[in-house]
Amino acid sequence: MSDVVERTLTALPSLLSSDPSPGRPSSTSKLGTLIRGITELTSKHDEEKLIQRELVSIKEQVSSPNTTMRQMKELMVRAVYCEMLGYEASFSYIHAIKLAQQGTALDKRVGYLAVSLFLNESHELLLLLVNTVLKDLQSTNLIEVCMALTVVGQVFPKDMIPAILPMVEEKLNHPKEIIRRKAVLALYKFYLIAPNQVQHIHSKFRKALCDKDPGVMSASLHIYLEMVTEKPESYKDLVVSFVTILKQVVGGKLPIDFNYHSVPAPWLQIQLLRILSLLGKNDRSTSEMMYEVLDESLRRAEMNHNITYAILFECVKTIYTIHPKAELLEKAAKCIGNFVLSPKINLKYLGLKALTYVVQQDANLALQHQMTIIECLDHADLIIKRETLELLFRITNGQNVKVIVEKLLEFLRHSKDDYVTIDLGGKVTELAEKYAPDNSWFIRTMNTVFLLVGDQMQPDIPNSFLRLLSEGFESAEEDQQLRLLAVDSYVSLLQEQPARLPQRFLQVISWVLGEYSSVKEGLEPATVLRLLAPLLDLRHCSSETKSWVLAAMTKLSAGPACLSVAQELAERHGGSLDTTLRQRLHELQHLASDGELLRRVLPCSDGLEPLEVDSTLSFLDGFVSEALAAGAAPYKPPHQRQEELAQEKALSVEPYGLSLPLSLSSSSIAGRLSPTVLSMSSGLSGNSTELSPKGGSALRLEGVTRVWGKEGYLAKAALKPEEAAKTEVPCPLSVLQEGGSAPRTPVVSLPAPAPGPSLQAEREKQQLASCLFMGLGSQGAAGPCLMGKAEPTRHGFRKKVKGQGSSSGARGPSGDSASSSPSPLSAQSAMDNLLCSSPLDSGSTPSPADSAPSPADSAPSPADSATSPADPAPHLPHDLPANNRPCDAQEDLTEDTDTSETVVEGNSVAVVDPYDPEPLCLSPHLPEELCGLPRSEIRPLCRDASLVLSACCVRTDHSSLLVVFVSNASDSAARRFALQMTSGDLEVSRVRGGPEEEEEHVEGHSVAVYQYSLVPTRPSVHMELAGRASYQRPDGEPQSTPFSYGLSLPDFIRPLSVSTEEYGRLWLASSNDIKQNLALLSQEPDPLRATLHRLRDRLQLNVVDIIASEGIVACQLLQGPPCLMHCRLNAGCLAVWLRSSLPELPDCLLYHCQRALAQH
């Protein structure tokens, strides 16, 4: 066969007469002239002129009716060239489509190419291509079919997929493998842009996977990788096939054609390894099937070529992702070692990357390569340096934090890339909050971060910093010290050069000074005022910052000295055009002169009693009714206004749609802490969003416990810091054993260093190494090589995912677990850490008090009282009896790795099989007001020895409520019961109960009912709610059980009652549409009506009108935008057209419509 090709190849030049030799530039072509013309020019200006002239001439020619398709092709190539140089040639887009439509095969090819280069998926002209593609797909010319499939695999309008889908599916059975392969890739593209539309052809993907042609099979792996990433559990049955394929590939069973530098199909191998790693993650039995082939892969990849390294790297990743096997881990570790030690810089980079990935599971590996890491830290290549810092970030603990943060800051100082700056700033903050050895270091580090990162900083950094200062942790003394240090450093910063400080930092400074300058004795408020006042004169100072400054000054304005400052300011800035500023000045002046009022408005309290706020603004009722009587328009919430606005203008204004919930939560801040709620007259405006001054949202105190939700007061926040002290106190036994000498990590033994100056450098490096890897060494000392151990280690330095911190909160005394957002809790744990690690500072000379760093000592929290006080070796959690586990092990239950397993053995809690058909007679417990409402079945959530949790979803007109029943079957009460729920797609908030007690009990033989309001944040077909119930058994043992609850979109769909006219307006105002044919209930006498009524009953849609063969249907996402559906009878099926202002909504709804009509 290859002979034929060879012959064709040699014959080729003579065949292509118009283009004498395939590669060489043809001097006669116009493109050639253009290109040469450009290269001869010297200035950018001349080039621009030339291209503009060229474009004008192209434009003229393409629109001339006399231009042949052949000329058109040539023109298109030139237009593409001009676009590549950065000049717009949008006039040619339509002609590119025309060329694809009308040209002969070769012209067509250029037309399709131009289309795929010019247009992106959302371009409206692309719709014009659909017919052409359709025609070419049906062509008998294979090349035309290929071209059509190629373009479909690159750009295709999402809405038109149904039009060509059957045709593409059909091509999966084509006799030519090239067509089958391209069809699979086109389907892959469809899967990426509209997964719901290809759901029904999953079985065909399987067929493609079994295709006899390796090319088709490897193309299908793209789809599988995508699907497995999304839902690994559904594809476990394919593991055997994947393993077999990989085995064959590795064994060289594929045609030699697929070899790349004599390595068999490397792309295919890597794709398979990726899929396997996803499937084997946290799954022992599946992983066991892979060990053999992984071993084989490692063994075979011996050649000294980049591509084998690429395979090795992927193997290592897979081995560390799946359920571990000692033997393989050892080999993988050796592999990483080879990478790291390689003189080739690319491999070194990859080695570092692999280490970063692996070090969370096996810190020892980093230890083995410490000298290399140190070298990389000073590498001339910044990329290597950055990757090394990333690695160091992962191995940070309480002992090496100072050195590592110093290294990070050093890099930060020289970084010019904004993205890197922001990223590293966040990392330093995280480390500082987690591991700060003492208060002054913490304040100093944070000051540096604020200075270096400046105003690009993520807003949550200043937020959590301020929260940390304000809420403090259990020792009031420490809190005061921290605040004092902050005040001290800020005063001196302001005295130096306030003009150079970034805005965010100025805001933080003014808030802290306003709040805590009283902590410092001898610091007169007037002095602080004089320091703050000049900030108002700074030219670069934004009006938002000025508001912060003024708010701080207002808090301090007591006494006659302040009055004079206030008056002075008022004179100077009274004429400002900024109304917020003027208002605040006025307030300041007023409050400064009236000390009594000041104390009432801004009570100076030490604690953080949340201020009682009347969120319904009932005190304004009189005012409102008066205004209404006087003819004022009634209040409409912003989203309603928005919709009306949209109707009027018929323009999409979606970007503003989300403002309401955000601004509400931004003003829900406790007490006088926030400068954003100080505005005295805000109530008068009658609009709650006015509460925060403009721009105030940029520095929202997000971290603050939420006291107010949409439904009003949620529950009293438990402000006491919850259970503190994790045993991640990084104070390894070795410190004590070594008799107080500084902990030293085993440094890799080096060859005897050469005498001379290099000796000194070597020593320095070793010193650095011992600083950097401090705290990791204790691990090595704890036992033999840990590489082969079966569970990921529970190190203190293990990076915590922010959201997961929230589940730890459930065990704390805080009652309103559901209403608190996750971030405050993680900040909380960071604080705990800060505290825990502070005694460590004196770690080298252990005082009696320090020598027993038991969790129970440092954290007298009730949750911990049961934990054994003794063992300070958190690195050996599985050696401890389950109930003796230090609390960080508990902490780790939230980690997804081995949750269920540990839960079972540790706490004798069994996760309930969701299909447990146990009859439940819980419906009588349903709250009265919810009885008549539609609801889902009551499903069991989880169960343990004493408690059974069940839940159902109740739909009211304006909300969806999750009702959780907690039935306690045992004799004793479950104390401190708390529920914690989170979801990526839903906003969950507790509804009933008013201010909660801090501790809730579920008495024996009783049922407690909890209600949560669910609001979708974005629509998706299915939504998952993950939760955790925690309580204390009578013996004081804390218990915690995870559960999950699945909801689907119809739970959040409400009928929308509109008139036909209103519907028309809404229709025009919505932009995202999607069309599809649905099955019709054709047996019924009136199919259209029956079908629509089925949809109405199943999905709560409102059938607005049915006129002849058309029907219009409307619904609304709960607290979200409407979705409209237009249905028409068309050739035995129902052609539906959905529109909404929310892009995902029609797609998801369509899916459920299909489902509703499919079920009989």
Added chain:
Amino acid sequence: MHFLLLFSRQGRLRLQKWFTPTPEREKKKIIRDMTAMVLARKPKTCNFLHWMDLKVVYKRYASLFFCLAIDDQENELLALEILHRYVELLDKYFGNVCELDIIFNFEKAYFILDEFLIGGEVQETSKQTVARCIEASDMLQEVNVFNVLSTLACC
């Protein structure tokens, strides 16, 4: 894969392919950033770069820089080999490919790319198959359909 750029040592763009929809302005910024970053790299540094949250893998072949952006979790070495395979394909087609071939026949370079990568994924790794496809399409120019079909039959 997010995009593939080819540019000369002078920073002149020779070929661009965007696998994910990118607004025009962003494209210009990326092209500017990429040429600046890649051209500023010193010799003996690694072939990888960070750009925002993407990894950029680049390699210089004679006077041309090939530069491919991938996700962070993708395999950098493999990306490097994708570039290499593309160069091999160009070389096979043009026969001892040089920058001028790509400048003057950039549409051919695009055709080859489209047979090799599609929608940001590797479509065909067999060098022979890709070459055959391109030739089969090229022959449309002059030869009748029958001949072409017979060539395709060899694919």
